[in-house]
């Protein structure tokens with residue numbers, strides 16, 4: 319079993335369960351989850367130069383330009399040199415993958431494949447707690463009390479880019495941009511693809527793959 323520090327990437331269209339799978343990996347294997355969407359939303363809230371640049375894209379469900387998102391994510395990765403991590407939502411374009419390589423080539427890439435109709439349904443049922451990034455789903459993992467975060471009791475919101483107008487555009491853009499990224503990682507032999515309509519069915523395979531790379535800190539979780 320490898321004893322080196324693991325740097326892993328999780329790829330997949332919006333709604334494919336990257337966040338859900340990353341949370342489970344983080345819990346089971348003690349890896350820190352770094353989410354590009356989360357970093358971006360924090361920059362938006364902070365309202366600095368980068369946040370202002372990015373806002374118009376996020377609100378329309380479009381990919382933020384490479385130089386903007388790369389600046390945000392690489393700054394976070396540079397703070398964590400020598401540490402293991404799990405990157406959620408980055409890279410999404412070949413330019414971003416090349417920028418990541420300049421910092422660190424990922425050891426393992428997990429790619430999630432979920433049918434388009436399933437993605438559309440899931441995104442429109444997703445509600446989030448903005449302050450923590452906790453994600454709920456009306457059907458899959460509803461909060462204990464409707465519309466309210468389980469831990470803080472604060473209200474949940476629907477992200478602007480999960481509203482139906484933004485969803486189809488996001489899914490189209492994702493597909494176009496992701497193809498060369500997957501080809502790059504496939505050619506390096508680090509890409510592992512998982513297909514299905516349910517995260518609970520995909521998860522045991524992802525768990526087994528991770529176990530072949532690093533020891534779990536917690537026994538397998540069913541949900």
Ligand SMILES: Nc1nc2c(ncn2[C@@H]2O[C@H](COP(=O)(O)OP(=O)(O)O)[C@@H](O)[C@H]2O)c(=O)[nH]1
Nearest residue numbers: 333334335336337338440444454455458516517
């Ligand atoms: N119905 C259903 N919803 C799921 C499943 N897996 C994740 N979700 C929900 O689908 C939405 C998108 O998942 P998320 O992990 O945020 O995906 P991401 O956009 O790829 O990070 C969230 O509301 C999740 O709670 C599943 O297997 N079935």
Ligand SMILES: Nc1ncnc2c1ncn2[C@@H]1O[C@H](COP(=O)(O)OP(=O)(O)O)[C@@H](O)[C@H]1O
Nearest residue numbers: 332333354355356376380381382387407408410
């Ligand atoms: N790597 C990235 N490149 C470009 N834009 C990004 C990237 N990561 C996040 N974004 C922007 O942030 C939004 C939210 O991303 P994220 O939280 O990862 O959610 P999702 O997986 O549902 O798209 C995206 O729709 C996009 O506008």
